[in-house]
Amino acid sequence: xxxxxxxxxxxxxxxxxxxxxxxxxxxxxxxxxxxxxxxxxxxxxxxxxxxxxxxxxxxxxxxxxxxxxxxxxxxxxxxxxxxxxxxxxxxxxxxxxxxxxxxxxxxxxxxxxxxxxxxxxxxxxxxxxxxxxxxxxxxxxxxxxxxxxxxxxxxxxxxxxxxxxxxxxxxxxxxxxxxxxxxxxxxxxxxxxxxxxxxxxxxxxxxxxxxxxxxxxxxxxxxxxxxxxxxxxxxxxxxxxxxxxxxxxxxxxxxxxxxxxxxxxxxxxxxxxxxxxxxxxxxxxxxxxxxxxxxxxxxxxxxxxxxxxxxxxxxxxxxxxxxxxxxxxxxxxxx
Amino acid sequence: xxxxxxxxxxxxxxxxxxxxxxxxxxxxxxxxxxxxxxxxxxxxxxxxxxxxxxxxxxxxxxxxxxxxxxxxxxxxxxxxxxxxxxxxxxxxxxxxxxxxxxxxxxxxxxxxxxxxxxxxxxxxxxxxxxxxxxxxxxxxxxxxxxxxxxxxxxxxxxxxxxxxxxxxxxxxxxxxxxxxxxxxxxxxxxxxxxxxxxxxxxxxxxxxxxxxxxxxxxxxxxxxxxxxxxxxxxxxxxxxxxxxxxxxxxxxxxxxxxxxxxxxxxxxxxxxxxxxxxxxxxxxxxxxxxxxxxxxxxxxxxxxxxxxxxxxxxxxxxxxxxxxxxxxxxxxxxx
Numbered sequence: 001x002x003x004x005x006x007x008x009x010x011x012x013x014x015x016x017x018x019x020x021x022x023x024x025x026x027x028x029x030x031x032x033x034x035x036x037x038x039x040x041x042x043x044x045x046x047x048x049x050x051x052x053x054x055x056x057x058x059x060x061x062x063x064x065x066x067x068x069x070x071x072x073x074x075x076x077x078x079x080x081x082x083x084x085x086x087x088x089x090x091x092x093x094x095x096x097x098x099x100x101x102x103x104x105x106x107x108x109x110x111x112x113x114x115x116x117x118x119x120x121x122x123x124x125x126x127x128x129x130x131x132x133x134x135x136x137x138x139x140x141x142x143x144x145x146x147x148x149x150x151x152x153x154x155x156x157x158x159x160x161x162x163x164x165x166x167x168x169x170x171x172x173x174x175x176x177x178x179x180x181x182x183x184x185x186x187x188x189x190x191x192x193x194x195x196x197x198x199x200x201x202x203x204x205x206x207x208x209x210x211x212x213x214x215x216x217x218x219x220x221x222x223x224x225x226x227x228x229x230x231x232x233x234x235x236x237x238x239x240x241x242x243x244x245x246x247x248x249x250x251x252x253x254x255x256x257x258x259x260x261x262x263x264x265x266x267x268x269x270x271x272x273x274x275x276x277x278x279x280x281x282x283x284x285x286x287x288x289x290x291x292x293x294x295x296x297x298x299x300x301x302x303x304x305x306x307x308x309x310x311x312x313x314x315x316x317x318x319x320x321x322x323x324x325x326x327x328x329x330x331x332x333x334x335x
Numbered sequence: 336x337x338x339x340x341x342x343x344x345x346x347x348x349x350x351x352x353x354x355x356x357x358x359x360x361x362x363x364x365x366x367x368x369x370x371x372x373x374x375x376x377x378x379x380x381x382x383x384x385x386x387x388x389x390x391x392x393x394x395x396x397x398x399x400x401x402x403x404x405x406x407x408x409x410x411x412x413x414x415x416x417x418x419x420x421x422x423x424x425x426x427x428x429x430x431x432x433x434x435x436x437x438x439x440x441x442x443x444x445x446x447x448x449x450x451x452x453x454x455x456x457x458x459x460x461x462x463x464x465x466x467x468x469x470x471x472x473x474x475x476x477x478x479x480x481x482x483x484x485x486x487x488x489x490x491x492x493x494x495x496x497x498x499x500x501x502x503x504x505x506x507x508x509x510x511x512x513x514x515x516x517x518x519x520x521x522x523x524x525x526x527x528x529x530x531x532x533x534x535x536x537x538x539x540x541x542x543x544x545x546x547x548x549x550x551x552x553x554x555x556x557x558x559x560x561x562x563x564x565x566x567x568x569x570x571x572x573x574x575x576x577x578x579x580x581x582x583x584x585x586x587x588x589x590x591x592x593x594x595x596x597x598x599x600x601x602x603x604x605x606x607x608x609x610x611x612x613x614x615x616x617x618x619x620x621x622x623x624x625x626x627x628x629x630x631x632x633x634x635x636x637x638x639x640x641x642x643x644x645x646x647x648x649x650x651x652x653x654x655x656x657x658x659x660x661x662x663x664x665x666x667x668x669x670x
Binding site: 132136137139225237238239247248251252253254255257258259260261262263264265266267268269271272274275277 | 467471472474560572573574582583586587588589590592593594595596597598599600601602603604606607609610612
């Protein structure tokens with residue numbers, strides 16, 4: 001079967017070092033599913049990992065997949081051959097940029113039956129990131145009434161994570177404020193459920209004044225944490241929580257958190273699969289919940305661009321697009 | 336009535352700039368109690384604030400008091416004249432280093448009836464810090480069964496905050512590991528309820544191996560956060576939480592939190608009174624709960640040293656002792 005990988009880390013300026021290769025089909029071990037991949041999505045994390053040293057060549061990227069279960073390992077209890085599933089997977093395995101992929105069943109859920117493959121695959125990684133941030137980090141209540149009057153600021157509301165985080169936060173009763181910089185991103189973010197979309201080209205404290213927003217309970221940064229670090233501290237309530245998914249470029253002054261006793265979390269959705277934590281099955285639980293909500297018409301897929309054919313060129317072009325940081329929603333490649 | 340204050344910030348090397356002065360007795364305003372102070376305790380925060388610029392001279396320090404309610408303001412609903420109470424208070428008010436003090440009733444609770452004044456006054460500031468860290472930051476369950484198998488590392492177990500945090504954490508079912516460096520502090524920390532006391536003179540990762548401790552769920556730092564920052568990240572579980580009450584001297588690399596998606600909080604118990612948050616009454620609730628637990632014999636006071644007479648000299652000597660960082664438990668001054 002075919003896979004696309006690279007033997008070393010590279011920048012896009014270096015040219016296209018992705019190549020296609022043949023690799024053996026494996027037999028699933030304990031907990032594993034062998035999945036015939038139908039579509040993948042490309043995330044900013046692909047472009048970041050592409051630039052880190054390769055431990056075992058060739059390295060296959062891709063942290064979102066949708067497809068059909070072809071074989072199941074011993075002890076697999078949640079899935080049968082023929083099930084249509086979706087998942088983000090684990091950085092400990094080869095990624096989804098291949099025709100057939102092995103995935104631990106604790107990281108997989110049935111795909112929503114009312115979505116096409118390309119719609120479904122827009123959701124796992126970004127959805128899991130949003131679920132972990134809202135429920136594990138901010139620990140928002142699952143009872144929307146408890147969240148009445150609570151507010152969240154999502155920086156970069158139209159990105160992949162921002163798009164699904166907005167939908168989930170709104171469903172659970174939070175007052176959702178996002179940021180955007182262009183007319184298209186502003187409209188998209190409103191469509192996702194944002195009640196107020198601030199213009200990120202202006203000072204956000206001024207934007208808060210303009211819209212008469214007081215400090216928020218939660219800030220979720222999905223864009224340039226260094227740039228927003230001090231501003232987020234200014235805009236969050238005393239004893240509020242800030243989470244980011246974007247690594248820092250510089251060291252920061254943690255004492256700035258003290259005057260309001262602020263909590264800061266570096267959310268990273270790969271932590272459970274990477275450390276194979278006892279509660280790793282929460283990824284299956286979250287994805288299963290997302291499937292239910294999608295089937296009930298509550299959450300919508302966030303795909304905005306579909307590319308036909310997983311080729312070396314298409315993958316490179318997708319990385320170029322992601323690195324431009326101008327994506328609205330998600331880019332999906334259909335196999 | 337008499338108070339002890341200073342007109343400017345000073346280091347202990349500058350000599351004793353505290354002085355005694357007479358000040359008018361005030362009438363309590365809305366929410367306020369006028370309290371005849373019987374005893375105070377001295378905390379590390381007194382020595383830190385002493386070194387910060389004085390906004391309105393003279394400044395009266397002191398963030399723990401016990402005494403009797405002498406007068407109540409309009410709207411006061413929880414207290415009557417003659418009630419024996421204890422509190423930490425608010426940095427927005429003059430502190431407890433005076434004969435009569437004004438305190439907001441939302442920050443006050445009845446003193447435990449089975450404790451003397453000097454025993455009771457050892458608890459408010461350190462107890463509130465421990466309650467906030469355990470319940471608001473770590474969000475531990477109030478049902479001890481839920482906490483079975485969960486563990487906490489408290490750095491500097493024998494200090495004022497460590498002593499009461501150990502008792503509370505143990506009562507709620509956590510496995511409590513502390514650090515200490517001397518025979519006396521080790522014994523004191525065990526007496527407070529620590530199951531394992533590590534030697535802080537050794538590398539804590541080595542100490543974990545020696546006692547066969549795996550990563551902990553929570554780390555609570557009450558001593559030199561810069562020194563322990565990277566070590567705490569090493570010792571906490573994936574998706575674990577670290578809290579500190581000690582300000583940093585240097586900027587830190589927040590990306591170190593990412594590989595385990597760690598949450599970091601700068602706990603600061605003055606935040607609610609400083610910002611007069613809507614939930615400021617939680618301080619009264621926490622202190623009331625502490626009173627109940629003390630009266631039930633569950634929590635013990637942490638006083639180890641009692642000085643008779645609130646004088647300029649005694650206060651200066653107490654600051655010297657606190658700055659030496661060798662205190663076990665709490666130092667109390669009886670008026």
